[in-house]
Amino acid sequence: MSTPPRLREAALADLGELIASFRGSYRTGPDVGTGPEDMVVLPGFSPHAYCTPEEHGGTGDSGGPTAAGVLAALRAGARHVFGDVSCTGRTVVISGFGSVGSGIAAGLAAEGAQVVVPDMEVSRKETALASGYGWVEPGQALSAPADIQGPAAVGGVLDEVTVPRITARLVVRPANNQLAEERLAYVLAERGIMWVPDYVAGAGDVVYALSRESENHSHEAAQQRVEGIGDTVTRILDLAHATDTTPLRTAQQIAERRLTSSALRNRAL
Numbered sequence: 001m002s003t004p005p006r007l008r009e010a011a012l013a014d015l016g017e018l019i020a021s022f023r024g025s026y027r028t029g030p031d032v033g034t035g036p037e038d039m040v041v042l043p044g045f046s047p048h049a050y051c052t053p054e055e056h057g058g059t060g061d062s063g064g065p066t067a068a069g070v071l072a073a074l075r076a077g078a079r080h081v082f083g084d085v086s087c088t089g090r091t092v093v094i095s096g097f098g099s100v101g102s103g104i105a106a107g108l109a110a111e112g113a114q115v116v117v118p119d120m121e122v123s124r125k126e127t128a129l130a131s132g133y134g135w136v137e138p139g140q141a142l143s144a145p146a147d148i149q150g151p152a153a154v155g156g157v158l159d160e161v162t163v164p165r166i167t168a169r170l171v172v173r174p175a176n177n178q179l180a181e182e183r184l185a186y187v188l189a190e191r192g193i194m195w196v197p198d199y200v201a202g203a204g205d206v207v208y209a210l211s212r213e214s215e216n217h218s219h220e221a222a223q224q225r226v227e228g229i230g231d232t233v234t235r236i237l238d239l240a241h242a243t244d245t246t247p248l249r250t251a252q253q254i255a256e257r258r259l260t261s262s263a264l265r266n267r268a269l
Contacts, residue, residue, distance in 0.1 A: 012038055016045030024048055029062055029209055031176075036060050050209040059212045062205035063099030065226050066174050069204020070100070071107045072230035073196050074150065074172040080237045081170045081194050082147075088112035090147040093136065093168070095157075097124045100174055104150055105133060116144060142166050149173070155198070156180050163187055171195045174202030185248035196233055197251040203229055 003011075019028055019042065029050040030039055040056055042049030052058030059065075075085040082090075090113050094105045097119040105115045109132065116134035118141040119125070125135055136144045142157065143165035155177035163184055171193060178198045179185060188195045204226045211222035240250040 008038075009041055012041040013045065016042045016049070019048055020046040022048075029205060036062075050213055051205070057213075059209050061099060062209060063103055065204040065208035065223070066100045066202060067103030067107065067204070068223065069207065069226045069229040070104050070150065070172060070174045070201050072204075072227050073201040073233045074104075074108075074148065074170075076230040076233035077170045077172050077194055077196050077237065078148070080234070080241075086111060087148070090114065091116060091145065092148040092150055093118070093141055093144050093146045094150045095119075095138065095141045095173075096175070097121075097128055101150075105131070108150075109133070116146065118144075158184055158188075158195075160184075163191070166191070166193060169193060172201050173198060174204075176202065179248075182248065185246040189246050194237070195247060197236070197248050200229065200232060200236065200251055 015028075019026060027048040027050065028042070030036060036051050036053045036058065039049050039052040039058065043052065043056075050058060051060060051062045054060045074087070078087060078090075079085045087108055088111055092108050092113045093116045094101050094108075095118050097105065097117050101117070101119070105117060105128075109115050114134065115132075116136050117124075117128040118136045118138040119128070120138055128135055142149060142162045144167070146168040147170065149166060149168040149171045150173050155175050156179075157175075158171075158178045159180035166188075169192065171188070173196075176198055185195060207226050207229070208222045211217040211225050212219070217225070236247050236250050236254070239254075240247045243250065
């Protein structure tokens, strides 16, 4: 059952007031259950809402940039794990066939990958099959034979039950908060599975929107920065290997250093 328009607008207004209370320390954009049209309400409360429709001055649907960033991260991961950025002939399971998942699937299929799609919405099965993709039921997605897992739906699916079932050697996905517990990053590593941190692989929409809407870069320049996610992933995986730790811990250390450096600069102003 869909939310009545007035109730939805009231909920977004409450959200807008909450975002405004953070005075710029928190910024938002569309995610699961919302889209560019919902973002139109928020600028009335705070300038820190992104991805409104283009006719309202925003960058619109964030699915494309997110998918582009995931593909860049996936190629970097493939180079590290398989020794080759190409996914030709490799089986990739993309859990979630929405705007992000379908974009990832199309990009991989164009490279010659064997794409398999599960989705909770059975209505998307026909579209996936018509596109030439394989189909697997959602409950069997993570245990399906695959070289690469690219879950693009909700978070929290990598837990004590599912992690031991993964057959893929590489997991690259944009869904947020994938690990039920941080310690599972070590379990994945012990099993020889390379997991690229979600907030790195899925950063394409943030990078693109901020580049266009806050820094006034062109589409081409913003897209180039999104592609740079691949270089970031390469750096993280190389450092993790060199220091014998997980990609998650390495990414956290890089983020902590950046935040500390930014705080020190702000104090100096």
